[in-house]
Amino acid sequence: MAELIAKIPKGPLTQKWSEYKSHQNLVNPANKRKLDIIVVGTGLAGASAAASLGELGFNVKNFCYQDSPRRAHSIAAQGGINAAKNYQNDGDSIYRLFYDTIKGGDYRSREANVYRLAEVSGAIIDHCVAQGVPFARDYGGLLDNRSFGGALVSRTFYARGQTGQQLLLGAYSSLSRQIKLGSVTLYNRHEMLDLVVIDGKARGIIARDLITGKLERHFGHAVVIATGGYGNLFYLSTNAMGSNFSACWQIFKRGAMLANPCFTQIHPTCIPVHGAYQSKLTLMSESLRNDGRIWVPKNKEDAEKLRKGLIKAKDIKEPDRDYYLERRYPAYGNLVPRDVASRAAKERCDAGYGVGSTGLAVYLDLEESIGRLGKHVIEERYGNLCQMYEKIVNEDPYKNPMMIYPAVHYTMGGTWVDYELMTTIPGCYCLGEANFSDHGANRLGASALMQGLADGYFILPYTIQNYLASEIKTPRMATDRPEFAETEKSVTDRIEKLMKIGGTRSVDHFHKELGKIMWEYVGMGRNEAGLTKAIGLICALREEFWKDVRITGTPAEVNIELEKANRVADFLELGELMAMDALNRKESCGGHFREEYQTPEGECMRNDQDYMYVGVWEYAGPEKPYKLNKEPLHYEEIEVKQRIYK
């Protein structure tokens, strides 16, 4: 078993990061040029890391599966990015951002990592503005802020409803500059298919050129994985169609451990499911909760009529509306954290108050804000979101309230990393949504962008040097070494095995089936019987997949079905592990709601006595059960309490 040493620096919480930086090892400029770093992923985490490492003088190889680095899934982030700037003079501070993040994560994240995240958050905004990111500004020319869930201050910076796009384009522009300068080589339309480990250290990857289908061997003194989260395992999610967890699953099988896989985030405000052919769910940014009020009818009869289309939302008079978030959580109102808002929506719908033809929807109503601020203000703030809604639903959200329902959105769990963002494989790092470190059991809105950029711009470029300083004598390795050949062979074997099945069902068929099982039993509400059942169903589905999947074409060409099959095969294993992790965690915390463990009011009941730890799973070998390790969580600064948003 690899040891779980988090490497948290000594000293008071507020000093840890500066202490670390003062004493860490660095690599001198001449040696940097001799060191190769592979960065897989060009999202906020990957692109910011690749660009910054290139600027420092390292020799970087950067991979993405899309045709351009600018298309990474980060591009879709809408609402904003947090930073403890206190520009609004409303009482924000590094400590408060740190505190909100730990509390929002329901006390299941690592204190030192979260403090560091809050500490570097301000520098992210400074850097992005220097890059030319066009954040929203007020009439005085200063940066504007909005509020997000789980906070009582306005600390969210935004660029209309396209914050992720603008931040990613910022990172992409820096990356492009390094590509031109020759310090970064880009491998677009390439997919990592395995990690090469030599003498216990990460030394390279096997990647498939998605155009020619050829397998390539790439050497690196270190390998950085920034490939995003696994929400797409549910098939219907707000993630991009190609989002996947395969790189993390590959390193898992090579010795990196996986933390808290059951911690997934269901986002409260998405456009509801409307048909079996549907391929994805569209998010309506949480920022809408600044100006939108969420409600369902107070009377079941009204709900029934709405479902049948006999009346419209407008016909329900004010006193007959139940603004259930404002009613249940007067202090935070519509801005409670996501897990709380999602469960509250589900509770109302399950109780028979849901609207929309399926009854699985609630209203998000902009009417009052339009009345108060004028339509033009709302348009300026959310214009693109309203347009997106209208194109999908064919209804004008300025006139009728939007219909929304929770959907899978983000995964807090991920590859286990220490304080340096290194996995349990020396020389292999993991950044962004792909790692587990900062969000505990629930992520607050606008904190993923912050974390991705913190990891890539301001943390990894330091911590990786602490490792590489002892690698300066390691020469570049030839890729004809046996370790490369063996790893490539295992990839070839798997592809051949997949191609040979020649079954009758498409990859999508299996992906959709997996999604249904996960949503039903490993979704918003979980219980022992359901989770046990899910494990059985997933195993059976996996067996069927390996017997009956059909992949057309050959591996030596563009082959979309093969790409999907590789990813879904991994999801079929990860899904089981998620259910196992959820089964093991006999408590409710954040996004992990075990129905057996709730307060009489239906809130999460944590069990700090037995579960104040990170559940860290280890791969023990083919056909062997996964092994559970525990990293206990210690809170030195923060007093652990029940989360109350009332």
Place this chain on the structure above:
Amino acid sequence: MTNHKNMKFTLKIWRQKDAKSKGKFVTYKITDISSECSFLEMLDILNEQLINKNEEPVVFDHDCREGICGMCSLYINGRPHGPDDAITTCQLHMRKFRDGDTIVIEPWRARPFPVIRDLMIDRSAFDKIIQEGGFISVNTGGAADANSILISKLPADLSMDAAACIGCGACVATCKNASAMLFVAAKVSHFALLPQGRPEAKERVRRMVAKMDELGFGNCTNTFACEVECPKLISVSNIARMNREFLCAKVG
């Protein structure tokens, strides 16, 4: 949701094995398509049927399916991103067609965007243009406090309008000259309107325009078709701004 109806279509789709092979249109019939289904979901259904018949599915690019990544393309009935305004193909819904319609689906056609397979094309020329100058030369670390630069709301908003470009290439696809002027102008304007972008403004426009020409994109003859088809409604006034910047760069 709104009323849905079931529709049928005849699809004429461009099929091409790889960059070197000759392509051709292949006709497919498809029925039982919900009017609420998106265009790409309709192609998913077709592909599922092709796989079930052991035929190779139609290859097309897509990822976010919400109009922001710029990965989807498709020339549909003679229009990039199909018969609706201010959208990408992934945002197009079948309710925009009539029951029984014949729909012709082609890849973007422009010399700098070669076909890779079927409807998938190579747009790396856009990345190459950005690499020439689509950035501000600032290294990570060392930036001043973000609020130390004041930017009036109007230029900030105009800059954001230009920065909204998703790099899909519809502007090039629709232009009879395969000009990339709108794409380049959007990036040039995004930076030109911000004080941070000024120090490198001349160099930037000069290099990006030179690269655009070198990669074989055509000239702009002011037909403004690009603005009409741009999913993000990027205005051709950005082209005027770029021309000004370019002239200044030449004389300066």
